[in-house]
Amino acid sequence: MNHSHHHDHDHAHLASALDLDAELLGSYVDDAAAVITRSLGRAPQRIVDLGAGTGTGTEALSRNFGDAQLLAVDSSAEMTALVEERAGAGGFAGRSxxxxxxxxDGLPPLGSPDVIWAALSLHHVTDPAALLREAASALAPRGVVAIVEMAGLPRFSPDADTALGTLEDRCHEAAADAGWEALADWTETLGAAGYDVLHQETIRVARTGPNETVARYAVHWFSQFRHRLADDLTDSELALLDSLIDPDDPASLHRRADLTLTAGRRLWVARPADLHDVAIIGGGSAGLSAATTLARSLRSVVVIDGGEPRNAPADGAHNVLGQEGISPLELLARGRDEVRGYGGEVRSDTVVDARRDGDRFALTLASGGTVRARRLLLATGLVDELPDIPGVAELWGHDALHCPYCHGYEARGSRIVVLATSPMSAHQALLFAQLSDDVTLVAHAADALAEQDRANLAAAGVPVIDTSAERLRVRDEGGSARLDGVELADGTVLKADAVVVAPRFVVRGDLYERLGGTLAQTPMGGVIETGLMGATAIPGVWAAGNNTTLNAVVTVAMGEGVSAGAAINADLVMADLLLGKTVEHSR
Ligand SMILES: Cc1cc2nc3c(=O)[nH]c(=O)nc-3n(C[C@H](O)[C@H](O)[C@H](O)COP(=O)(O)OP(=O)(O)OC[C@H]3O[C@@H](n4cnc5c(N)ncnc54)[C@H](O)[C@@H]3O)c2cc1C
Structure with a gap:
C-alpha cells in the first residue's frame, strides 16, 4: 500500500489521527449501515473491513450488525493488534x-463475505480497479462493497473571512491541485471493475459546539498541509501554518476554543454486476430443467438464452409424457415461467465469451453486459447441419425429417424417401420402415452404404436407388411449404410425402473451448464429454443436453438438466461448508 506520506508519522500518530477521525465523524457509519441493509435486503452475516486501521469502523459495524461475523484486514500488525484490543473491550471478539x-499483494481468503467495507483505505491501494475486481470474485452472491472516502477536506474555521479561513481555502485549493488521493471518486473505477453502483451519497457531519477534540483534529490536518503542501504554499502561508501547529505558539490551534468542524463522507455501495450462484448458458429443455432444480434449491440462477432451440421448426414435441405433442416453443415458454416462478432469472441474450475470473466465471453478453457466477452449466445444444440439397432447409422439421421417434409416427404409412448422406442413413431407413411399407432409399453419398446395409435394407423391403438427389420439389399448400417429391440426378422425380436426411450434428462447443476444454470426438461428431451427473473436465463447469449427448431427445435433455442442477447444488453446498470453515480457522 502506498503509505509514503505516512513515513514521517509513527503508527501511534496515525492511530490517534484515525481515532480522532472516528470520534468526531464516526456517526456516518450508522447511516452507511442502513444503506447496506437496504441494498442487501437484510442485515449482512459476514463483513470484511479492508484497511481496518485501529478498528473504529469494525467496531461501529459490529454495533450496527449485532449478528455479523467480522474480518478486519490491515497491512500493519500494530493496527490489527489494536483492532483485537478494541474487539475485546467492545465485546465483539467472539465474532471477529x-x-x-x-x-x-491481492486479497487474502475472505470467506465469501456479503459486505466488503473499505473506509478511507482504497485510495492507498496501487491498483484499486484490480482490487475491486478481486473483491467482486470474493463476495458472496448478491454481496456488496461499501466504499467510504472523504467528501472534501474537513473545515475548521468558523468564519471564512478570517485569516484562518483564508489559509484554509488556500490549503484546500493546493491539496486539490496536488490531487490528494484522499479525495478519490470511485464511481468510474467501480464501473470499470464491473460493478453496478447501487447507492451513492454524501453524508454530512457537523460539530458546532467547539471542543478540544476538534482542535486536536485541526492540528492533525494543518500539519498535513504544512508537510505535504510545502512546495505549493507561500512562505508567509507556511509561517502561519507553523504557528498554528506549534503547541507553544500563542496563535496555536491548540489554544483556540472557537473551532468548529464540518466534514463529509462519501459513500458508494456497489454490487458486482450480476453475481449468481449458477449461470446456465442455453434455455432449452436441458438448461431450463437445471434452472428449475437450482431455483427450487434456493440458488440464485440465471439462464441466458439465445432463443434458438433445436426443435423450433417442429410443430410438436413428442414423447413428452403429460405434454404429448406440445408446441416446442410453448413448452419452453412454460419452462421459463416455472423457473421465474421459483425466483430464477431467464434472459434473452447470447453469451459471446466465457472465462474464469478467480474462482468465478465471467460471461460476456452480446448486449454488452457481464454475468458472473460461481458455477457454470453449458446447455447450449447443437446445430443440425443439413445436407446441401435445395429444399431440405425449407422443409426441415415438417416434411424433412431425421428422427423416427420425434416425428415418424406423423409420417406413418406415407411415402418416405431416405436420402443416404451418412453411415446413419441405412439405420434410419430401417427404423422408418417400421412405420411405413413405402420407404425408398436414395444412395446420395457414394460411401453412405456398406454391403451389410444393403442386405438389411433388402430384407426390410426398402429399395435402394443408386443415384444422387438434385433437389426437393416443394409445393405451396395454404401458405406452407410441403414436399412433392425428390428430383434425382437424371431428372426423374420420386413422389414422396416425407424425406429423411441425416444432418451433421455440430455441438455448440465454442464456449467450452474458450474455457480451456476440448471436444471429445465420437463417430457422430464432437461432444462435451461429461462424467457423473454432467461434470466436465473443467472444475466448476457442467454440461447437459444435446451438447454432451447427441441423441438426447427432449426428456433426456430435461433429465440431464435436472441431474446437473442437483450436482451443482450439492457442489455448492460442500463449497459453502468449506468457506465457513475457512472463517472458523482464521479466527
Ligand atoms: C426438427 C426436430 C424435431 C424434434 N422433435 C423432437 C420431439 O418431438 N421430441 C423430442 O423429444 N425431441 C425432439 N427433438 C430433439 C430436441 O430438439 C432436443 O432433444 C432438444 O432440443 C435438446 O435440448 P437442449 O436443451 O440440449 O438444446 P436446445 O433445445 O437446442 O436449446 C439450446 C439453447 O441454447 C441456446 N444457446 C446456445 N448457445 C448459446 C449462447 N452462447 N448464449 C445463449 N444461448 C445459447 C440456444 O439458442 C437454444 O435456445 C427434435 C429435434 C429436431 C431438430
Missing part, C-alpha cells in the same frame, strides 16, 4: 478475526 495482509 483479523488478518495482516498487504492489499497490493
Amino acid at each position: 478475526a483479523t488478518v495482516v495482509a498487504d492489499l497490493d
Whole structure:
C-alpha cells in the first residue's frame, strides 16, 4: 500500500489521527449501515473491513450488525493488534478475526463475505480497479462493497473571512491541485471493475459546539498541509501554518476554543454486476430443467438464452409424457415461467465469451453486459447441419425429417424417401420402415452404404436407388411449404410425402473451448464429454443436453438438466461448508 506520506508519522500518530477521525465523524457509519441493509435486503452475516486501521469502523459495524461475523484486514500488525484490543473491550471478539495482509499483494481468503467495507483505505491501494475486481470474485452472491472516502477536506474555521479561513481555502485549493488521493471518486473505477453502483451519497457531519477534540483534529490536518503542501504554499502561508501547529505558539490551534468542524463522507455501495450462484448458458429443455432444480434449491440462477432451440421448426414435441405433442416453443415458454416462478432469472441474450475470473466465471453478453457466477452449466445444444440439397432447409422439421421417434409416427404409412448422406442413413431407413411399407432409399453419398446395409435394407423391403438427389420439389399448400417429391440426378422425380436426411450434428462447443476444454470426438461428431451427473473436465463447469449427448431427445435433455442442477447444488453446498470453515480457522 502506498503509505509514503505516512513515513514521517509513527503508527501511534496515525492511530490517534484515525481515532480522532472516528470520534468526531464516526456517526456516518450508522447511516452507511442502513444503506447496506437496504441494498442487501437484510442485515449482512459476514463483513470484511479492508484497511481496518485501529478498528473504529469494525467496531461501529459490529454495533450496527449485532449478528455479523467480522474480518478486519490491515497491512500493519500494530493496527490489527489494536483492532483485537478494541474487539475485546467492545465485546465483539467472539465474532471477529483479523488478518495482516498487504492489499497490493491481492486479497487474502475472505470467506465469501456479503459486505466488503473499505473506509478511507482504497485510495492507498496501487491498483484499486484490480482490487475491486478481486473483491467482486470474493463476495458472496448478491454481496456488496461499501466504499467510504472523504467528501472534501474537513473545515475548521468558523468564519471564512478570517485569516484562518483564508489559509484554509488556500490549503484546500493546493491539496486539490496536488490531487490528494484522499479525495478519490470511485464511481468510474467501480464501473470499470464491473460493478453496478447501487447507492451513492454524501453524508454530512457537523460539530458546532467547539471542543478540544476538534482542535486536536485541526492540528492533525494543518500539519498535513504544512508537510505535504510545502512546495505549493507561500512562505508567509507556511509561517502561519507553523504557528498554528506549534503547541507553544500563542496563535496555536491548540489554544483556540472557537473551532468548529464540518466534514463529509462519501459513500458508494456497489454490487458486482450480476453475481449468481449458477449461470446456465442455453434455455432449452436441458438448461431450463437445471434452472428449475437450482431455483427450487434456493440458488440464485440465471439462464441466458439465445432463443434458438433445436426443435423450433417442429410443430410438436413428442414423447413428452403429460405434454404429448406440445408446441416446442410453448413448452419452453412454460419452462421459463416455472423457473421465474421459483425466483430464477431467464434472459434473452447470447453469451459471446466465457472465462474464469478467480474462482468465478465471467460471461460476456452480446448486449454488452457481464454475468458472473460461481458455477457454470453449458446447455447450449447443437446445430443440425443439413445436407446441401435445395429444399431440405425449407422443409426441415415438417416434411424433412431425421428422427423416427420425434416425428415418424406423423409420417406413418406415407411415402418416405431416405436420402443416404451418412453411415446413419441405412439405420434410419430401417427404423422408418417400421412405420411405413413405402420407404425408398436414395444412395446420395457414394460411401453412405456398406454391403451389410444393403442386405438389411433388402430384407426390410426398402429399395435402394443408386443415384444422387438434385433437389426437393416443394409445393405451396395454404401458405406452407410441403414436399412433392425428390428430383434425382437424371431428372426423374420420386413422389414422396416425407424425406429423411441425416444432418451433421455440430455441438455448440465454442464456449467450452474458450474455457480451456476440448471436444471429445465420437463417430457422430464432437461432444462435451461429461462424467457423473454432467461434470466436465473443467472444475466448476457442467454440461447437459444435446451438447454432451447427441441423441438426447427432449426428456433426456430435461433429465440431464435436472441431474446437473442437483450436482451443482450439492457442489455448492460442500463449497459453502468449506468457506465457513475457512472463517472458523482464521479466527
Ligand atoms: C426438427 C426436430 C424435431 C424434434 N422433435 C423432437 C420431439 O418431438 N421430441 C423430442 O423429444 N425431441 C425432439 N427433438 C430433439 C430436441 O430438439 C432436443 O432433444 C432438444 O432440443 C435438446 O435440448 P437442449 O436443451 O440440449 O438444446 P436446445 O433445445 O437446442 O436449446 C439450446 C439453447 O441454447 C441456446 N444457446 C446456445 N448457445 C448459446 C449462447 N452462447 N448464449 C445463449 N444461448 C445459447 C440456444 O439458442 C437454444 O435456445 C427434435 C429435434 C429436431 C431438430
